[in-house]
Amino acid sequence: MNFIYISLCILMFLDCVILVFLVLLQLPKKEAGAGMAFGGAATDALFGAGSGNVLTKVTKYAAGIFFGLALIMAIMASHQSKSEAALLAEKLIKKGGASVSQTTAPPAASAPPAAGGLLQLTNAPAAGTNR
16 A cells, blocks of 8 residues: 555656646736746747647646545545554553553653752742841
């Protein structure tokens, strides 16, 4: 299943690259914009005068493939088996009876020094003062 997921990732990457180039090659509606800056006029010479219709249709198919691949990959990711870390955590819970968060908690903080620190953390008056 991992091989299929990786191959779908590669297909999705290639589809994304194709989709970007298709969008940049399309003719703009008002003869200005990003289409003209990235070679929109060259599509007339390459594909003919009706190239806008062809590129629009191919862009729709590429976008449909993109969304289809995204849905398939999301379904595959949700049905994947548990990772090794999740399986290890379950074994630790069953064996020790304690939750993983309790076993990985940081140690308790040590008591502050009695005197001589930069910050006095107790309510007791400092040495040499009368209250």
